[in-house]
Amino acid sequence: MPRGAYGPDLVSPGLTTCEGCAMEIVARAMTRVLGPRTIVLTPPGCSAILTGFGTETGWKIPAFQSNLENAAAYMSGIRAGLDALGKDDVAVVTLAGDGGTVDIGLQALSGAVERGHRFIYICYDNEAYMNTGIQRSGATPLGAWTTTTPGGKRQHKKDIIAMLMAQGIPYIATASAGYIEDFMRKLERARQVDGPAYIHVHSPCPTGWRMPACDTVRVARLAVESLLWPLYEVVEGRLRVTVKVKEPKPVQAYLEAQGRFRGVSPEDAQRMQERAVRHYRRLLAQEQEGEA
Amino acid sequence: MPTVKALDGNAAVAEAVRLARVQVIAAYPITPQTPIVEHLATAVESGRLPARYIPVESEHSALSAVAGASLVGARAFTATAGAGLALMHEIVGVVAGTRLPVVMAVTNRALPSPWTLQTDHSDTMAERDQGWIQLYAESAQEALDLILVGYRTGEDPRVLLPVMVALDGFFVSHTVERVEVPDPEQVDAYLPPPPTNRPLLDPDHPVTINQLTSPDIFTEIKWQHREALQRALGVLAEAGEAYGRHFGRRYAPVEPYLPDTSAAEGWPPDVAIVTMGSMAGTVRQALRDGLLGEFAAPGGRPGPARVGLVKVTCFRPFPAEALRELLAGVQAVAVVDRSAGLGSQAPLAMEVKAALYDLAAQGRRVPLVQGFVAGLGGRDFTVETLRRVVETTLGQLANARAGGSGLAAGPGPTTSWPDLKLVAAQPARP
Amino acid sequence: MATQVWEGPFALRLARTRTGTWRHERPVVDEQRCRRCGICPRYCPSGVLSLGETLQVDYEYCKGCGICVTVCPFEALRMVSETEAAAGAAG
Numbered sequence: 147m148p149r150g151a152y153g154p155d156l157v158s159p160g161l162t163t164c165e166g167c168a169m170e171i172v173a174r175a176m177t178r179v180l181g182p183r184t185i186v187l188t189p190p191g192c193s194a195i196l197t198g199f200g201t202e203t204g205w206k207i208p209a210f211q212s213n214l215e216n217a218a219a220y221m222s223g224i225r226a227g228l229d230a231l232g233k234d235d236v237a238v239v240t241l242a243g244d245g246g247t248v249d250i251g252l253q254a255l256s257g258a259v260e261r262g263h264r265f266i267y268i269c270y271d272n273e274a275y276m277n278t279g280i281q282r283s284g285a286t287p288l289g290a291w292t293t294t295t296p297g298g299k300r301q302h303k304k305d306i307i308a309m310l311m312a313q314g315i316p317y318i319a320t321a322s323a324g325y326i327e328d329f330m331r332k333l334e335r336a337r338q339v340d341g342p343a344y345i346h347v348h349s350p351c352p353t354g355w356r357m358p359a360c361d362t363v364r365v366a367r368l369a370v371e372s373l374l375w376p377l378y379e380v381v382e383g384r385l386r387v388t389v390k391v392k393e394p395k396p397v398q399a400y401l402e403a404q405g406r407f408r409g410v411s412p413e414d415a416q417r418m419q420e421r422a423v424r425h426y427r428r429l430l431a432q433e434q435e436g437e438a
Numbered sequence: 439m440p441t442v443k444a445l446d447g448n449a450a451v452a453e454a455v456r457l458a459r460v461q462v463i464a465a466y467p468i469t470p471q472t473p474i475v476e477h478l479a480t481a482v483e484s485g486r487l488p489a490r491y492i493p494v495e496s497e498h499s500a501l502s503a504v505a506g507a508s509l510v511g512a513r514a515f516t517a518t519a520g521a522g523l524a525l526m527h528e529i530v531g532v533v534a535g536t537r538l539p540v541v542m543a544v545t546n547r548a549l550p551s552p553w554t555l556q557t558d559h560s561d562t563m564a565e566r567d568q569g570w571i572q573l574y575a576e577s578a579q580e581a582l583d584l585i586l587v588g589y590r591t592g593e594d595p596r597v598l599l600p601v602m603v604a605l606d607g608f609f610v611s612h613t614v615e616r617v618e619v620p621d622p623e624q625v626d627a628y629l630p631p632p633p634t635n636r637p638l639l640d641p642d643h644p645v646t647i648n649q650l651t652s653p654d655i656f657t658e659i660k661w662q663h664r665e666a667l668q669r670a671l672g673v674l675a676e677a678g679e680a681y682g683r684h685f686g687r688r689y690a691p692v693e694p695y696l697p698d699t700s701a702a703e704g705w706p707p708d709v710a711i712v713t714m715g716s717m718a719g720t721v722r723q724a725l726r727d728g729l730l731g732e733f734a735a736p737g738g739r740p741g742p743a744r745v746g747l748v749k750v751t752c753f754r755p756f757p758a759e760a761l762r763e764l765l766a767g768v769q770a771v772a773v774v775d776r777s778a779g780l781g782s783q784a785p786l787a788m789e790v791k792a793a794l795y796d797l798a799a800q801g802r803r804v805p806l807v808q809g810f811v812a813g814l815g816g817r818d819f820t821v822e823t824l825r826r827v828v829e830t831t832l833g834q835l836a837n838a839r840a841g842g843s844g845l846a847a848g849p850g851p852t853t854s855w856p857d858l859k860l861v862a863a864q865p866a867r868p
Numbered sequence: 869m870a871t872q873v874w875e876g877p878f879a880l881r882l883a884r885t886r887t888g889t890w891r892h893e894r895p896v897v898d899e900q901r902c903r904r905c906g907i908c909p910r911y912c913p914s915g916v917l918s919l920g921e922t923l924q925v926d927y928e929y930c931k932g933c934g935i936c937v938t939v940c941p942f943e944a945l946r947m948v949s950e951t952e953a954a955a956g957a958a959g
Binding site for chain 2: 182183184185190194197198199200201203205206207208209210211212213215216218219220221222223224225226227228229230231233236253254256257260261
């Protein structure tokens with residue numbers, strides 16, 4: 147894809163997001179791909195910071211703040227309204243966090259996907275309720291410190307990709323703030339889908355993950371390179387791994403970069419590694435099957 | 439020419455939605471509203487109603503979807519009842535605060551607990567301070583008419599507010615009546631297209647809607663909302679008046695009724711019964727057909743007591759001034775609420791008393807107000823209950839002391855439950 | 869029809885909080901090393917990097933997060949403390 151094929155960034159500077167915020171990287175990239183004929187929704191979380199305060203806003207496109215759990219329901223109505231008014235060329239996108247997606251937002255998302263409306267749902271996964279000050283969500287990984295899991299989370303991360311795939315969603319992909327061009331290509335494909343499209347973007351949060359602000363992209367890349375965050379897309383049930391990792395790195399580098407994993411024992415890290423390797427191999431096998 | 443059909447309240451609502459040329463419908467079934475979403479599904483499937491039909495997965499999503507459609511400028515509708523409205527509660531305030539002129543039918547159903555399928559007004563009463571216009575229909579005909587009046591009022595540029603049209607579950611929603619269904623051309627002449635001169639999600643004119651606000655501007659936005667709701671009373675009266683000219687049935691926020699004579703000539707009666715919804719229909723019929731029998735007129739005046747009805751069609755915004763003028767000359771007011779108002783007096787009674795407070799402030803005589811709670815959980819509001827209401831009110835009046843301001847308070851309880859059956863409590867063990 | 873005042877919660881003005889006042893250090897471009905590859909503007913969370921004839925940093929809004937330095941393949945960016953930058957400007 148030639149550089150410069152995308153449009154301008156439609157988010158203004160001067161927003162009060164944290165330094166090094168991955169969600170903001172994703173938001174700007176999103177507007178470069180989708181362009182001005184886009185309506186964006188943000189639930190009340192970190193992405194709502196872009197939706198402004200007082201009489202100011204960060205968006206140069208039409209934007210709306212939903213409630214935490216119903217962005218997908220709003221999108222259903224917006225799409226129906228646009229259809230009724232004959233406005234077919236408008237993209238409808240939600241930029242929601244993991245809490246508003248896999249926890250409280252699950253019902254509305256599942257319902258909207260089941261009904262098959264044309265929309266794009268981007269989940270920036272910073273793996274906790276960050277805007278309220280780092281509380282665990284269903285997407286918080288095993289072992290991670292949060293204010294509500296001070297001893298480290300004891301449950302596994304909820305696999306929202308598998309759940310939505312079970313519904314037969316036409317397009318679903320994982321992405322990473324550390325592989326922004328891969329995300330942008332996926333978003334372009336999502337825009338073409340005549341139905342629901344979902345992209346789950348790993349979005350490291352320096353504030354919540356307890357690491358320096360400059361490490362956002364480095365840590366995002368370590369997650370992919372240690373197979374903890376495989377990058378793939380599923381188009382009409384057909385899987386493709388979009389970033390192949392030739393020489394996987396040990397998970398230690400990823401874990402040691404973040405204060406939230408301080409409590410993870412070497413044994414837990416080992417199990418994490420094994421799980422990741424098995425999962426990655428399964429994905430490669432699935433990809434092969436699809437090609438056969 | 440209108441078509442006359444035998445329709446229940448639910449079918450009448452569906453007809454109105456079709457006539458209003460609604461563009462987006464969000465549908466979730468809940469007793470006793472379910473036939474509405476079924477009729478609409480049939481109408482959409484057959485092409486009679488070219489709307490987008492969204493079979494949502496919960497009522498919370500129903501109102502969210504309807505709000506989404508309105509945000510891009512489409513005319514939208516949904517319907518619910520009881521616990522469904524309660525589930526929508528989080529979004530009810532958002533829709534009003536964001537000034538989206540949607541219309542929602544609510545087939546009144548009592549909120550749990552206890553669980554019931556049957557009617558009372560606890561569901562819509564729980565939403566009364568959210569900033570919607572709230573109308574109560576007495577019959578299937580009114581349910582149809584008020585949906586159309588609702589769109590015209592809510593979408594008026596001076597208002598831009600959502601409208602709830604309440605109809606009693608089963609008593610109105612499921613009772614078949616003679617209904618005049620207007621012609622589509624007639625309705626097109628009455629109802630203009632939905633308004634676009636308001637904040638919309640439109641890529642041609644980007645704006646952010648419903649952003650986080652600060653104490654600097656929150657109060658002023660709420661004030662705009664308050665003023666719009668105040669204006670809505672006058673706009674509603676205009677819309678109801680125009681409805682009369684177009685369709686032969688006139689609506690006003692508050693309407694008096696007397697059995698023998700026109701309310702304009704014979705007003706005020708000795709006792710005025712203030713109520714809403716299907717109970718107003720019961721009172722109206724009981725008075726018209728002389729079913730209550732006669733009561734002694736107050737103060738030893740020869741002849742029977744004169745009893746009249748004050749039907750409140752518009753509960754929000756509350757038509758305090760009109761009510762005050764209607765009740766000023768009345769001796770005693772019996773307010774019959776169909777919700778319990780636990781923890782205080784029942785809501786309609788409180789509104790009436792608040793409205794009448796200004797009479798005292800103006801140095802005018804304040805009538806006695808007796809509050810009644812009846813018809814909860816679908817208990818039928820019978821002629822017998824109504825008779826007890828009138829008896830109790832006249833009894834309170836007879837025993838009242840004349841105070842300095844003219845405010846007469848009887849010795850009985852502030853709120854009476856006239857249809858309460860005194861039964862032995864259930865034993866704790868079988 | 870007379871122009872109407874719009875009511876309700878809506879925002880038309882673009883945000884412009886001077887987030888440049890937040891930083892302790894700032895990125896400085898080595899124009900000799902910069903190949904204008906276009907990678908760092910894509911990774912800047914604040915949107916303050918623009919690639920014209922040369923790479924420009926909008927110091928009005930740059931928060932000094934340092935991500936640009938980590939993604940540059942050519943080591944064309946380095947972080948410099950605000951005190952050092954101020955001294956450099958004065959000298």
